[in-house]
Amino acid sequence: MSEAAMQNRLFIPRSCLTTEGNKTGSWRFLRPRYEDKTAPCAAGCPAGEDIPKIEMLTAQGFFKEAWETILQENPFPAVCGRVCFHPCEGSCNRGEYDDSVAVHTLERFLSDTAARYDFRPSFARLPSRKERISVVGAGPAGLAAAWFLTLLGYSCDVFEASPEAGGVLRWGIPAYRLPADALRQDLRRFEREGIRIFTRRPMDRQFFAEAAGRYQAVILACGHGRGQSLSIPGEMEVGVIEGLDFLRMIRASEMAVGGGTEAVIVNGAGCGRSMDTLGEGEAAAEGSEFPGKIGEGALSSFDGLTAVIGGGNTAVDVARSVIRLGGKAVICYRRRRQDMPAFADEVRMALEEGVALEGLVSPAAAGRDGEEIVLSLRQMIVAGMEGSGRARVIPDGDKMKEVRVRRVIRATGAGPEESWMLPAVEGTKVLALSHCRLVSGEGKLVVVYAGDLANATKSVAHAIASGKEAAIALNALLREGSEAVIPRLQACAVGDGPALSMEVCLGGERRLRSRHIVSYTEINTDHFGFAPRITQPRLLVEERVRSFAEIDLKISAGLAMKEAERCFNCGLCNGCDKCWLYCPDVAVIREGEARRIHYDYCKGCGICVVECPRNAMSLGEGEGEG
């Protein structure tokens, strides 16, 4: 044995100098970078809400900031938290993992929280401009347009025919889905932002002549408020009631209850009366069958069976309202249940509440037999499928059936009050966009058709999308000319569009995000665990059918945070620091909330990018950007 070994020598390399002199970043071929991307929910939201950010802030307990994030893209969180059909949840990546995030429930929670603490939002807003814009119709589209134009610096006047603002939100959607208080919660902000809403100001041709002198543009968003006739023999004779009128009458009764001043009586035999006459105290007393003063409980005659014709949300709203008024309802629809355009959840709840559904029948004639109406229904059969996935139906030979009902309410689609409200389809001065139509008319007045007048899909979210598109397009047109409209819209697109972002339009941070829509396969699910989706608490069926009280109940902050934590935050860095934790070269630097890569030492192994649970990082060649 050598002496050295006997002494058990240990000669090893050990250095107390820093290794920072070895700039291993020079070995790099691929370069990771932080790159926020677009979440599928945000692109799927017609209003383009920044949902991953909303849920991130909610999970972190920043409820006000989360609520303000909604408001940047949508002035109606209290409304949409209740009535939106939440296409976001349908495109949620988490849906492929266990169950989609309850974005809808969380939006409602944030609006409840904002109301509870009376949050006052702060906004990015451009300096005032000289142009004035007039908006016709205080429904979701018109109000959204006014809201976004205000943020863009324009002063807006809104003209509304009925006694209160809200349009379909106020008069069309039943209170059990959208109570008036919830709507007022959103509407109050319009006043605070200086948007003037003139009610009881019906629209006519004369308006344009006057508007041309005072406004640079008119946003025409007066909706589809006039129901379409069934065009069957006996329709007029038996007094088929228009569904929208029926819903309007019920909502108007809240004014009678609330204010106690305006008696509301609806003419049951007519085909609808425009709201400019409603609520004026004018009594249309000849509504022989129909009860007046619903709000005061004069409903004794509303018994027996009511047939509701149609398969959309209006039909379901009508049928569920009939149940709440103490009657019975059967929905007669020409296709099958799964083909109904109404939201599936609404149909399910309607059936729970006792609404009957008669599928594959089409009304053929109506006749009166004493107190009852005999409704003849043509039986239909499925004869293949349409491109949209709905069944195509044809009459089943001559097969007929009859139902005896006390009244018939139709909900088979609607159109504008006046035909001239429909936009021109084409022409040199017509610019047809996804959700609105710009027409540069004679003189300088620009007319923008928005909302149901220009939307293929008639939903609240699409109406808001229309208002936003109208505002951004109009701004581009007024500032830079018609050539700029399309490029400006494209620059504000969320993902592939057509959803648009006002934050991007106003130059906010969201403009830095990649348009790439994060797919489920790009989520590193190793960093997540299965967690059950929150169940929306609701009134019991027994409670529901007795009143128009709101069905969906509030949730606690604890439950909301837990649900928000389920969000993958697709494409959005939430500071989880997995990159920092996994970087083998200690090349991720944390500076407060921000993270950056120290490229002197990053070897480009890409582990950070792979480990990023939410695809908020990218790996690429080149040393250029980011």
Place this chain on the structure above:
Amino acid sequence: MRRVIEGSHAVAEAVRLARVQVTSAYPITPQTHIVEILSEYCEKGALKARFLRMESEHSCLAALIGAQLMGVRTFTATSSQGLAYMHELLHWAAGARLPIVMAEVNRALAPGWNIWTDQTDSLSQRDTGWIQLYCEDGQEVLDSTLLAFRLAETVNLPVMVVLDAFYLSHTYEPVDIPTEEEADRFLPPYAPRFRMDTAEPCSFGALVPPGDYMEMRHDMALAMEDALMQLVEIEGEFTRIFGRRHGPIEAIDCNDAEIILVTSGTITSTARLVVRTLRERGEKIGLLKIRLFRPFPTAILRETIGRAKKVAVIDRNCSFGAGGIFAQELRAALCNLDPRPLIYGYIAGLGGRDVTPEVIEEIYRRTQSTDRPEAEGVWIGLREAL
């Protein structure tokens, strides 16, 4: 306390008694039983160690290199492809002078895919700077593993405790398991001679220029040489506590033997039977078991078998183009002796094929009946036609 346990469990018992603080695991047959038991021990608290489930054997050893540098006692186990995958880090662990202990269950390398015993996996790591101990039975597995920690920590080199797949890893035998008090008496807590400390930041294993590298490597070589004497000394202490000694080698009837069989691992047990039987018939046969392969006990071997006429080495391994690896090592060890025995190399039992008493006797007879080795490595027991 004597209990009937698997060879794998004998390893695990020793690791428990050694109070290992970090163990890493990646499953591979036939090693998996070892880490399975350890995971149970960690779960139940019988072993207060951090059990790291890694994504590969490469990471298993990398994790232990990091852990051992922090000054804790570490252990892992692997086999075959897993060991091959660790190759780069085997060099690193030894060069960094980290006393990591590993159980290596000998398994054939693929392809063809084969999970049975074969020494080529561990022997092809002979130049990595790891001490290697080859075990014959369950008791020796337990004793060698416990001793390995003491030996490794004394010379600051990692130790590989090698056992045959199935014949040893999955075979139940009576094994005397020391008490914790006895084990603690033999193996004190790890006292690292160097460790990472965030209070005094420094890096280990950094750049070493030509002016120092050789000295560093020479130091390693000296430590490896020293390991033989340290083993003998440590085993002396082991014997005082536990009453057992296995030695770097074991010689049976070698003093007057004309032909000495050289074996390692479980083949030794079979060879003991053959030697006893042939001795009863008056044959001058001896048996030498090699337990310590690295460092290779050259001096002891020269002394023990240098006077024999013929030495027949049974290799359950093959270095292609150079025959059996134990035979090569023995040739090298004895070549400067004069006179020296003839070295007969036999390759048998690859990929788990049984080496029966008949096979061993055939080897003896062939050695006896030929004046000179037929080849550097004679393959025994090949099927005649495929």
